[in-house]
Amino acid sequence: MNERPGNQLFDAYFTARDMREVFCDQGRVQAMLDFEAALARAEARVGLIPQTAVAPIEAACHAGHYDFAALGEAIATAGNSAIPLVKALGKQIAANHAEAERYVHLGATSQDVMDTGLVLQLRGALELIENDLAQLGETLATQALRYVATPLAGRTWLQHATPVTLGMKIAGWLGAVTRSRQRLQQLKPRLLVLQFGGASGTLAALGEQAMPIAHALAEELKLTLPDQPWHTQRDRLVEFGSVLGLIAGSLGKLGRDISLLMQTEAAEAFEPSAPGKGGSSTMPHKRNPVGAAVLIGAATRVPGLLSTLFSAMPQEHERSLGLWHAEWETLPEICCLVSGSLKQAMLVADGLEVDAERMARNLDLTQGLVLAEAVSIVLAQRVGRDTAHHLLEQCCKRAVAEQRHLRAVLGDEPQVTAELSDAELDHLLDPAHYLGQAHTWVERAVAEHSALTA
Numbered sequence: 001m002n003e004r005p006g007n008q009l010f011d012a013y014f015t016a017r018d019m020r021e022v023f024c025d026q027g028r029v030q031a032m033l034d035f036e037a038a039l040a041r042a043e044a045r046v047g048l049i050p051q052t053a054v055a056p057i058e059a060a061c062h063a064g065h066y067d068f069a070a071l072g073e074a075i076a077t078a079g080n081s082a083i084p085l086v087k088a089l090g091k092q093i094a095a096n097h098a099e100a101e102r103y104v105h106l107g108a109t110s111q112d113v114m115d116t117g118l119v120l121q122l123r124g125a126l127e128l129i130e131n132d133l134a135q136l137g138e139t140l141a142t143q144a145l146r147y148v149a150t151p152l153a154g155r156t157w158l159q160h161a162t163p164v165t166l167g168m169k170i171a172g173w174l175g176a177v178t179r180s181r182q183r184l185q186q187l188k189p190r191l192l193v194l195q196f197g198g199a200s201g202t203l204a205a206l207g208e209q210a211m212p213i214a215h216a217l218a219e220e221l222k223l224t225l226p227d228q229p230w231h232t233q234r235d236r237l238v239e240f241g242s243v244l245g246l247i248a249g250s251l252g253k254l255g256r257d258i259s260l261l262m263q264t265e266a267a268e269a270f271e272p273s274a275p276g277k278g279g280s281s282t283m284p285h286k287r288n289p290v291g292a293a294v295l296i297g298a299a300t301r302v303p304g305l306l307s308t309l310f311s312a313m314p315q316e317h318e319r320s321l322g323l324w325h326a327e328w329e330t331l332p333e334i335c336c337l338v339s340g341s342l343k344q345a346m347l348v349a350d351g352l353e354v355d356a357e358r359m360a361r362n363l364d365l366t367q368g369l370v371l372a373e374a375v376s377i378v379l380a381q382r383v384g385r386d387t388a389h390h391l392l393e394q395c396c397k398r399a400v401a402e403q404r405h406l407r408a409v410l411g412d413e414p415q416v417t418a419e420l421s422d423a424e425l426d427h428l429l430d431p432a433h434y435l436g437q438a439h440t441w442v443e444r445a446v447a448e449h450s451a452l453t454a
Contacts, residue, residue: 014294016132019339022124023332025068031117032085033061035221039108042216048209049103056097057089057104065092080325082110107198107206107213111231111319115195118331119223122240123192125335126184132342133181133247134453139349140174141446143167148442151431152268152359153370155260160370163363163431166269166354168438169257171445173349176250178449183243191240194218197229200318232315234327241331244338245306251341252299255292258348262289268359272351291344298341305334363431368406372396374434375410375425382419391415 011020021027040057043049066088074084086105094101105113148167153160196214197203203210218225230236261269271291308330312323363370372392380388395416399409407429410416420428427433 014297014340015336016128016339016343018128019125019336022121022128023336025072026063027121027124028081028117029066029068029071029085030063031120032082032113033063033089034120035108035113035116036086036089036105037061038220039105039213039217040103041220042213043103043106043209045216046209046212048206048213049106053097053100053103056093056100059096060089060092080110080114082113086110086113107203107210108196109199111324112196112198112229114328115231116221116223118237119192119195120221121332122335125339126188126191126240128339129244129247129335129342130181130184132339132346133177133184136342136346136349137174137177137181137449138453139346140170140177141449143349143352144170144174144442144446147354148439149432149435150354150356150359151363151435153363153365160363160366162370162373163434165435165438165442166356166359167442168435171442173250173254173257174445174449176253178445178452180243180247180250181452183246187239187243189224191236192223193226193230193236194221194223195229195231196225197231201229201231203229231318232320232324234309234313234315234324237327237331238309238313241306241309241334244334245302248298248302248334248338248341251295251338251345254345254348255289255295255299255341258352259289259292259296262287262292266358266362268355268362270353270355271348272353291348294344295341295348298337302334302337305330305337309334360431367399367404368429369396369399371429371431371434372406374428375406375416375420378424378428379416379419383415 011017037058040049040054044051044054066085071081071084071088074087075081078084090101090104093104144167146167147170148165150166151163152166152169154162154164194214194217196217198205198210203214206213214225258269258271260266262271270287271289273287308326312320312326312330315323372395376388376392379391382388383391391413395406395409395413398404399406402409407425410420410425410429411422416425
């Protein structure tokens with residue numbers, strides 16, 4: 001069946017195609033049907049239904065048999081997607097095997113079908129996200145090592161601070177990616193669990209066979225059987241959404257940094273170029289950070305969606321009215337936005353274009369002022385901290401007022417030259433000699449990534 005008409009104009013920009021396939025109508029319906037087929041197998045395994053009923057049920061559990069447009073119309077009356085789907089499934093089976101139809105959906109409730117179907121979708125989504133994060137981490141590790149010693153201006157409050165290295169900046173992005181990968185590994189056992197509780201969570205309809213069926217169903221779907229059903233305990237889903245929010249935010253930070261480095265006034269690093277990429281409808285010279293825009297856009301949109309998940313947590317009693325419904329499109333949309341952000345981040349990281357010469361020129365825009373701290377610290381050991389700080393402050397003011405390089409001003413100051421030789425001043429005013437532990441931070445970020453990947 002074809003997808004119902006929808007707003008897909010921006011999908012290729014904001015969403016990865018493989019993630020959209022997980023959460024398209026066919027993906028949703030197939031995941032619910034996978035639950036129904038597995039339930040039939042599990043109930044046959046423990047002898048609740050005849051084995052002969054399994055094949056006809058399985059044969060009908062293929063999304064291609066169903067009219068999604070008709071299901072969509074029925075949902076508006078039924079209040080959820082499982083009710084009309086189970087009815088359609090029953091009719092599909094009855095047309096070929098009337099006896100098997102009586103055993104469909106036995107002992108389950110609509111939310112069991114929908115929640116477990118969602119978990120099956122999330123398992124696919126999680127695999128895609130983990131793979132993309134691992135690939136992005138590998139690329140960032142390579143780039144961090146490549147530019148480990150490439151100096152550029154550190155910027156605090158959007159002003160030049162002291163020198164850093166591009167490798168160190170990239171290592172910061174890498175560290176955030178690694179921590180998100182760790183979080184996903186840790187939450188996986190809590191997320192990938194069966195939902196199976198029947199009408200009110202007691203599985204009373206299945207009597208003494210309830211727990212054997214639950215165990216068999218979990219095995220069939222390769223999910224963990226939780227301690228109890230979680231129909232109105234939504235922390236598992238919200239935890240996953242929260243980690244996705246962290247990923248979106250971390251990628252947004254990457255996008256923000258890249259977009260600032262691409263600004264005309266900086267022009268230090270760029271997204272990879274391609275024909276027609278980043279152009280303007282009116283200005284031929286423009287090279288816009290279109291990938292960074294996706295990263296920043298997702299980081300802006302996901303928190304609002306995540307707030308919906310948090311708002312939907314205090315669900316009433318054993319089945320929620322409206323709050324559960326608020327989740328249905330929210331978590332899938334978060335997954336889709338993060339997937340698109342990851343795809344763009346991988347493109348940006350892999351094809352990063354760096355202008356090291358421009359970085360060096362920009363470092364000298366303040367004519368040595370960014371290295372005043374380096375001189376002050378060494379001078380403080382010889383004349384005292386307060387004296388050194390005051391002396392450097394006056395020299396910096398003079399350099400600005402006279403539009404001279406700090407090195408020249410320091411060379412003219414007797415109180416400085418009495419303590420520091422020309423060679424020492426040249427060394428102190430060289431950005432490459434004031435990078436601190438930048439190399440160490442890169443090594444540690446890459447090592448942590450490698451340990452997780454091994």
